Amino acid sequence: MIRISDRISISVIAASALVASLLLTGATTAHAQDSYPNKPVTLVLPWSPGAIVDNVGRRFAQQLTDIWKQTVIVRNEAGGGGNIGAATVARAAGDGYTLLLTLHDGLIIAKATNANIGFDPSTDLAPIGLIGKSVTVVAVKTDSQFASVEQLIQYGKANPGKLNFGGNGVATSYHLALENLNLLAGSSITHVPYKGGAPAMVDLIAGRIDFMFSSVSLARAQLDAGKIKVIGIANAQRSDLFPDIPTIAESGFPGFEVPTGIGVALYAPGTTPTAIIQKINADLLKIVAEPKFNAWLISVGIAPEKLSTKQYQDQTAQEISKIEKIVKSSNIQLN
Numbered sequence: 587m588i589r590i591s592d593r594i595s596i597s598v599i600a601a602s603a604l605v606a607s608l609l610l611t612g613a614t615t616a617h618a619q620d621s622y623p624n625k626p627v628t629l630v631l632p633w634s635p636g637a638i639v640d641n642v643g644r645r646f647a648q649q650l651t652d653i654w655k656q657t658v659i660v661r662n663e664a665g666g667g668g669n670i671g672a673a674t675v676a677r678a679a680g681d682g683y684t685l686l687l688t689l690h691d692g693l694i695i696a697k698a699t700n701a702n703i704g705f706d707p708s709t710d711l712a713p714i715g716l717i718g719k720s721v722t723v724v725a726v727k728t729d730s731q732f733a734s735v736e737q738l739i740q741y742g743k744a745n746p747g748k749l750n751f752g753g754n755g756v757a758t759s760y761h762l763a764l765e766n767l768n769l770l771a772g773s774s775i776t777h778v779p780y781k782g783g784a785p786a787m788v789d790l791i792a793g794r795i796d797f798m799f800s801s802v803s804l805a806r807a808q809l810d811a812g813k814i815k816v817i818g819i820a821n822a823q824r825s826d827l828f829p830d831i832p833t834i835a836e837s838g839f840p841g842f843e844v845p846t847g848i849g850v851a852l853y854a855p856g857t858t859p860t861a862i863i864q865k866i867n868a869d870l871l872k873i874v875a876e877p878k879f880n881a882w883l884i885s886v887g888i889a890p891e892k893l894s895t896k897q898y899q900d901q902t903a904q905e906i907s908k909i910e911k912i913v914k915s916s917n918i919q920l921n
Contacts, residue, residue: 622862626657628684632671634664638803638886642717642850643687645882649873668692669703672853676710680857682866686711690851691759694902698909699757711853714863715870716898718888720801720848721825722760724818724834725808727793735818735837738797739771746774752786752798753779757918760799762909763820763844765916770839790814801848802827802887820844826884845909850888851898867895 629647633639640662647658663671668688678684693707705711724735732738742749753761756779764777778795780786783804789795791813799820808814819825819833822843834842852870854863873879874890883890893901912918 622682622865623654623656625683626659627654627682628659628661630671630675630684630686631660631662632664632666632668632686632688633662635662638720638801638888639668639688639850641886642883642888645879646687646717646852646873649876649879650869653869653872666703669696672707672711673704675853675855676705676707678855680712680855680859682854682858682862684855685714685866686853687717688851688853690716690849690902691845693853694905695757695759695762695909698906699913710856712856712858712863713895713898713902714852714854715867715895716891716893716901717850717852717870717874718883718890719821720803720850721827721887721889722763722799722801722820722844722848723805723816723825723828723831724797724820725787725790725800725805725814726797726817727790728812728815730796730815730817732797732817735832735834738817739767739773739838742773742775743771747776749773749775749797750778750795751775752790752795753777754783754786755779755781757913759844759848761918762912763799765918766845766912767834767839767842769912769915770842787814799844806887821889823889825887825889827887845905845912849891863895 627650629643631640631643644660647660650658663674669692672686672688672693675684675686693711695701696703697707724738726732726738732741738749751764753764755761761777761779764775767773768775780789783800786795786798787800787804787808790798791808805814805816809816816828816831818837819828819831820843821833822835824831824833852866854866871892874883874892880890
């Protein structure tokens with residue numbers, strides 16, 4: 587027979603063991619966070635050298651090296667629209683020593699559309715944070731009749747199907763942005779899909795399409811050459827690079843912005859401990875706030891962000907939901 591006093595003793599022992607276990611877990615987590623990293627870290631860039639991800643990634647890696655006093659090794663694994671390198675990180679050990687820097691729109695759209703990319707972006711990768719979003723401009727040929735987004739949309743509504751938009755593929759961020767604009771404006775602008783932004787830009791300059799959305803990095807050379815002009819900003823906020831150019835939202839379509847945006851984001855394998863992810867996020871925020879790095883981001887057309895991991899995860903969930911609605915409402919046929 588177990589006496590009451592024995593039961594009390596057993597309960598005390600069990601409680602003490604639980605407290606000790608929690609303290610040990612907390613100490614282990616704190617130690618993991620404090621000691622990380624204690625060896626070189628590999629940063630996978632799933633795009634070719636010279637691309638915006640490569641340019642940002644190499645500067646970011648050097649900043650991390652300076653903060654961590656550990657070498658951050660940059661490795662390009664291009665292909666598959668960024669999915670080959672992302673898959674490598676998704677399958678890596680979740681110890682924080684293999685990280686991914688990529689454009690997040692592809693991962694977000696893949697999840698929203700249930701695309702088969704060989705891994706699940708929501709479970710196999712853990713979002714750490716967002717460095718910034720590329721400024722997306724509404725570009726037209728220099729001698730275009732359209733001087734503003736209002737004029738462009740008015741023409742599109744009055745002439746259904748006659749206005750051609752150059753996109754960088756079906757169900758890409760820019761295609762979804764156009765369909766969202768069609769829904770908001772009640773217009774019927776035709777989407778002309780290309781294999782990327784560069785060939786669409788060639789046709790814009792040649793007059794074969796009427797307008798396109800473009801990153802600043804792609805548009806800069808043509809802007810400097812006077813071959814195109816910017817009539818709107820597709821982000822939620824105006825750009826410091828084009829302070830006098832209104833956003834599409836300001837042009838009569840409140841709430842409009844490119845779904846997901848072209849964001850440069852950092853990820854870890856899905857099994858990475860929360861403590862390590864939070865430490866990396868804290869260091870990411872320090873780097874983005876560093877004046878020279880911050881100014882450089884703005885100069886290449888990237889609007890810096892300052893989101894905690896939780897805020898970034900919440901934003902991602904909202905964007906997935908937004909894309910699901912656009913795809914359904916627009917009846918986009920996915921390949």
